[in-house]
Amino acid sequence: MLSVATPSVAQTRLIRLMSMPEGHVIHHLAAKLNTHFAGQRLHASSPQGRFAAEAARLDGEQMGVAEAFGKHLFIEFDADDPAHIVYIHLGLIGTLQFEPEAAPRGQVRLRLSDGELAADLRGPQWCRLITEAERGAAVAKLGADPIRDDADPEPIRLKVQRSGRSVGSLLMDQKLFAGVGNIYRAETLFRLGISPFREGKKIRRNEFDSIWADLVGLMKEGVKAARIDTVRPEHTPEAMGRDPRKDDHGGEVYVYRRTGQPCYICGTPIREQVMEGRNLFWCPTCQKG
Known part of the structure; x- marks a missing residue:
């Protein structure tokens, strides 16, 4: 049987104190993605390798729109592939950072780049390539987002x-x-x-x-x-x-x-x-x- 270590009191305290990015962060990131990349053909890669196959399917495709629902980020590409939406949840330690194009630092799960500016995703809870139907199912599980103008409380x-x-x-x-x-x-x-x-x-x-x-x-x-x-x-x-x-x-x-x-x-x-x-x-x- 696989044994799982029980966190110490100090470790449990640390976990509770860690702050998951709240919805305003995700909306801010969506706005930055739209400002810098919407309508452009982007180079998609996975320097870390864990998202390599999915990135290859998007490489060279035009980014449509990035949209946030609560703590969930969706980046749509104008691709023929049914799975053309990158679905990201940052979790407790994930980051999406915008930096001038350079050699990737650390464990970059996904890099989106226009050749001058790169958006590097590190440590997300998940990063998936999904279809429209899958996005709809994910959003349907969420409540009302106070930041969205279409929210119904x-x-x-x-x-x-x-x-x-x-x-x-x-x-x-x-x-x-x-x-x-x-x-x-x-x-x-x-x-x-x-x-x-x-x-x-x-x-x-x-x-x-x-x-x-x-x-x-x-x-x-x-x-x-x-x-x-x-x-x-x-x-x-x-x-x-x-x-x-x-x-x-x-x-x-x-x-x-x-x-x-x-x-x-x-x-x-x-x-x-x-x-x-x-x-x-x-x-x-x-x-x-």
Whole structure:
């Protein structure tokens, strides 16, 4: 029997702290792909070799459009091959970086290049070549994406208000809120003064509408800035005379990864606990109930 090592407490803590790119990152990458490569014939390769056969089928083909649905990225090519869509999920450690054409560095799963600029994909959870039908099936499993103008939150509201799960759990469910991750979950609930432990069925209609509107505003701004900033003008470092926050995601936030630090509004130490395998951050004073 194959034995599987059980992660240590420290390893488990590290896994929980790792941040999967949220939906704004994927939309930002789709926009960059469209800006630089849409309508061009691209050289597709797999320096690492794990996507070599698929890349060869796309090499020299014209890129159509790149599109994001939640945390899922689809890059369409104008090819006769039924499987002409690259389907990428970055997962926890994946990156898609744009750099001037040069010898690939590290384990590049897929490189798309116009001869001057290269987009290098490293460490994705998956990278697949799929058909239109397969894309449709993948998108059908996702909920409403706050960044997309065609998103319909009404079916999601009905599911939330019938659920006995906590709103903190529901916001992380990609079958409901596509693209929302740990940071936007924590920050939106704080900004609205909603406890992450309240059951979905106890979320009133106006509260759901406020959650959705706040996600739309914050996440669309995140696409433009390529970072997450959630503090209001009166709570910025300049307004409060405090040092800028230093963190991997690079933005100013109220509660995310601020465990034990004073709340910017009431001074209560920010709390943290694990909820369904992910670290949850909240202010017990500003988010009562």
